[in-house]
Amino acid sequence: MTLSRPASPRQHLRFKHLAAAMLLLGLSGCANYFGIHAIEPLAQPGTYQAHSSLAGSGGTWPDSGWVKQFGDAQLVALTAEALAHNPDIQSARARIAAARAQAEGAHGAALPSAYISANADRSYIYQDIGLQTPSGPTQPGSTWSNSGQALLGLTYELDLWGKNSATLARAVSQGKAAEAQEQQARLSLTAALASAYNQLAQQYATRDVIEQLAKQREGLSRLSDTRLKAGLDSELEQSQAAQSAAEMRTQLAQLDEQILLTRYQLGALLGQGPDRGLSIARPQLANLPPPRLPDNIPLDLLGRRPDIVAARWQVEAANQQTRVAKARFYPDVNLSAFAGYFSFGLSDLGNSYAKGFGVGPAVTLPIFEGGQLRANLKGEYAQYDTAVASYNQTLNSALTDVANQIASVRAAELQLQSQTQALQQSERGYAMVRQRYGAGLASELTLLNAQAGMLGTRQRSIDLEARRRNLQIALIKSLGGGFDARAAGLALNEPADAQHRPNKQ
Structure with a gap:
């Protein structure tokens, strides 16, 4: 020194x-990066044709406690348990921690x-130089x-050119995206758990009907045996009755398998292993009234769906990375x-x-980099275009998802109304036959056949009710499940010109 x-x-x-x-x-x-710029424009909700399919009816957006609407306290408790122990949620939280650590590192670099x-x-x-001096060699x-x-x-x-500030902004944007992805994981898990729980309820209700049908077919088989001995039926009719009873027992065994597998699925969603699902009590789900949709769905959906919010923050992160790449051109x-x-x-x-x-x-x-700086900037703009395309696709898919769920829920409501009328008529007919049978005006065979018809109609009603609940769960999920970007601190303040990012030069 x-x-x-x-x-x-x-x-x-x-x-x-x-x-x-x-x-x-x-x-x-x-200043030699002129001509390098983004290609893909950021889509806006107004550019999509969705006025008719997403027309609102003065309703409200779902709230974060939407599972309570189904009136089953066990489902509410299971949802909290799943959010606390499911590995997917734990992984999403770890990604948030990693993103925050990167933001802290970027802040420290500035x-x-x-x-x-x-x-x-x-x-x-x-030293041994051996120099000659007047007094002799050294x-x-x-x-x-x-x-x-x-x-x-x-x-x-x-940071004259904003490289460090852009690096920090990119890290912060990635952290925000990770937070929105965690909210999306929570929503997906909650919806998957509610759907599996609804499936378990449907399977139990179906088993009740099949069990009654099995008893009814056993009664028909016994009746056929009696009629065969009396010479009123042939062996063919007796064999068909016995076959029908055996098929009902097969269906009961199949339903028991499905119930067991659904319980295992619930245990996995809870993050506690398959045996956890064995201790779940039989679901007691209520039927929800037809939903009233909120107004301005296309516009407000931007801040209501966490997958859209996450994709938008990814676009912002890619935009900041292009600023970093530009700053590398300067000293x-x-x-x-x-x-x-x-x-x-x-x-x-x-x-x-x-x-x-x-x-x-x-x-x-940097004076001469062999084109590396320009190539790097082109690559970053390509990454930005990719993020924009992904955002556009996410927005397009979200709008279509909501439209699909709305159409299916409305169709299920109409089908269930007709099916309810059919079930009422079937139960009325069975009651009349049973009354006639009690008065000795109808045979036991007529009674059993009427009961079989009524139970089959009831089975179709159970399937439609379960499908409607499942569609309502899917609709709630498609509407964001109570997520609000502004309340969660994940809203991105957009400038007046939404097409400004990144600056084209």
Whole structure:
């Protein structure tokens, strides 16, 4: 380390001229990314044709506790358990922690850094030059020497072109995207759990009907045996009745398998293993009234669906990365300073005459990079276009998803209305036959056939009710399940010109 005297006024002037020259050179040599820009425009809800299919009816958006609407306290408790233990949610939380760590690192890079450096060494020098002197040739000699230094240094990168701020903004955007993805994972898990729970309810209700049908077919089989002995039926009719009873027992066994598998599925969703599903009580789900849709679905959906919000933050992160790539075309300017002690003898290290300090800039200017800077910027813009296309596709799919669920829910409501009427008529007919049978005006065979028809109609009603609940769950999910980007701190403040990102030059 060499100590120098303070610079003279003339030297200061030379330094300013040199710095100005390097800055001008940088400005003239770096503005060579013109013609490189984004291609894909960011889609807006108004560009999609969805007025008719997504017409609102003055309703409200779902709230975050939407599972309570089904009136089953066990489902509410299972939802909380799943959100606490499911591995997908744990993975999403880990991604948030990683993104926040990157943001902290990017923030630290924009601040000054200080360091302390100290070193000492002891050197041995042996010389045997053999010079001729008036007194004769020199003799070989050796010596030991000590040296050391202790420094306090400071460095700071001047973020003249916004590279560090853009890096920080990118990291923050990625963190926001991770938070929105975690909300999407929570919504998907809640909807999957509710759907599986609804499936379990349907399977139990179906088993009740099949069990009654099995008993009814067993009754028909016994009746056929009696009629065969009385000569009223043939062996063919008796065999068909026995076959029908056996088929009902097969269906019962199949339903028991489905119930067991659904319980295992619920245990997996809870993150507790398959045996956890075995302890779940039989579901008791209520039927929801027809939903009233909120107004302005296409526009408000942008802040209501976490997958759309996550995709939008990914676009913002890609936009900030293009700013980082542009800043690399300009010179890096770093300020550094140090102060400390230098000495060729360790015993003198703390003396006043061994002190020194220095301060100055360090400028790095890319002049020729073999096209790497332009290629890197093109690649970043390609990544931005990819993020925009992904966002556009997410928005398009979300609008279609909502439209599909609305259409299916409305169709299921109409079907269920007709089916309810059919079930009422079937139950009325069965009651009439049973009354006639009690009065001795109808045979047992007629009664059993009427009961079979009524149970078959009831089975179709159970299937339609379960399908309607499942569609309502899917509709709630498609509407964001109570997510609100602004309330969650994930809203992106858009400028008036939504097509501005990134600047085209």
